[in-house]
Amino acid sequence: MKAWNRRSFLGSALASAALGGLTRRSALGLPAQARDYSKVAISVDMEGISGIVSSRERLLDAPEFAAARKWLVSDVNAAVEGALDAGATRITVHDTHGSEKRNIPYDELHPAANLIRGGNQFFWEYDALDSSYGAAFMIGMHAGPLVPALASHYFTSSIRGIRVNGRPIAESHMTAALAAHFGIPTVLVTGDQFVCRMMREWSGGEMVTVQIADSLARNSAITMPLEKTRKLIRAGAREALGKAPETKPLAFDKPLRVELDLAYPEEAKSIALMPTVEQTEDLSIAFTAKDALEAHKTLIAALLILTSPVNLARP
Numbered sequence: 001m002k003a004w005n006r007r008s009f010l011g012s013a014l015a016s017a018a019l020g021g022l023t024r025r026s027a028l029g030l031p032a033q034a035r036d037y038s039k040v041a042i043s044v045d046m047e048g049i050s051g052i053v054s055s056r057e058r059l060l061d062a063p064e065f066a067a068a069r070k071w072l073v074s075d076v077n078a079a080v081e082g083a084l085d086a087g088a089t090r091i092t093v094h095d096t097h098g099s100e101k102r103n104i105p106y107d108e109l110h111p112a113a114n115l116i117r118g119g120n121q122f123f124w125e126y127d128a129l130d131s132s133y134g135a136a137f138m139i140g141m142h143a144g145p146l147v148p149a150l151a152s153h154y155f156t157s158s159i160r161g162i163r164v165n166g167r168p169i170a171e172s173h174m175t176a177a178l179a180a181h182f183g184i185p186t187v188l189v190t191g192d193q194f195v196c197r198m199m200r201e202w203s204g205g206e207m208v209t210v211q212i213a214d215s216l217a218r219n220s221a222i223t224m225p226l227e228k229t230r231k232l233i234r235a236g237a238r239e240a241l242g243k244a245p246e247t248k249p250l251a252f253d254k255p256l257r258v259e260l261d262l263a264y265p266e267e268a269k270s271i272a273l274m275p276t277v278e279q280t281e282d283l284s285i286a287f288t289a290k291d292a293l294e295a296h297k298t299l300i301a302a303l304l305i306l307t308s309p310v311n312l313a314r315p
């Protein structure tokens with residue numbers, strides 16, 4: 001299904017008022033008219049890719065991964081083709097799924113795109129991001145764990161909730177806010193109906209959304225033929241990049257107050273070892289970050305603590 005559902009001015013105003021912790025602002029890096037819209041960054045996750053419904057299809061060593069990565073590269077190449085249709089000349093694809101980030105088959109990626117792959121990317125998917133990019137796409141995204149969406153989760157199952165400035169967010173909000181830190185508008189998201197609706201609402205209707213499946217549960221969905229999603233994503237990418245000069249980066253109000261709910265008290269205690277983090281409840285921590293990049297770095301450090309052998313060894 002499509003999406004881009006342009007709201008009325010009143011609808012947009014109401015949606016904007018509901019954003020709370022999010023504000024639109026002009027680009028931090030280059031003024032909008034000076035940005036290079038031929039340079040596009042594409043962040044790729046795997047949970048919201050056409051056809052994928054199971055962890056057996058998303059894990060590098062799983063038996064069905066080989067088939068699923070064909071669907072993955074189909075969605076990515078469709079986005080690349082749509083960007084090219086709209087005039088892009090420099091396209092960087094960031095593989096962001098899992099800890100190893102080696103999901104997109106290198107030899108099947110569209111030859112117009114470069115690929116960032118492999119682990120230990122310090123700034124998560126945006127290790128190589130900077131203010132020279134004109135627009136960002138998010139392909140294969142998913143909702144947070146509070147809704148019955150396909151593979152709904154945060155970075156790790158230990159994280160049960162994330163709020164920024166008091167409002168629940170999902171991974172896609174952080175991804176878009178991090179791009180906004182560099183002044184880059186995120187103009188396209190693909191995934192199920194939950195993540196599409198969420199990002200459409202948070203952007204006040206500005207972000208183009210391409211729904212590639214109807215989630216029925218965390219591990220089932222009404223899917224569409226790959227050929228159809230390829231066409232939809234290509235058309236969405238073309239439209240989104242065409243609108244990039246008018247699309248504002250979405251940023252959180254600064255400073256960002258970030259709260260995390262965890263599964264075990266020991267996890268909250270270990271994350272609160274960081275001097276900037278306080279344990280606010282048995283299962284919760286909070287910190288204040290001066291901007292989205294600092295929030296992102298702190299979240300990555302928290303994630304490294306959560307997935308350390310000490311925490312993983314807990315019975």
Ligand SMILES: [Zn+2]
Pocket residue numbers: 045046047096097098
């Ligand atoms: Zn993922």
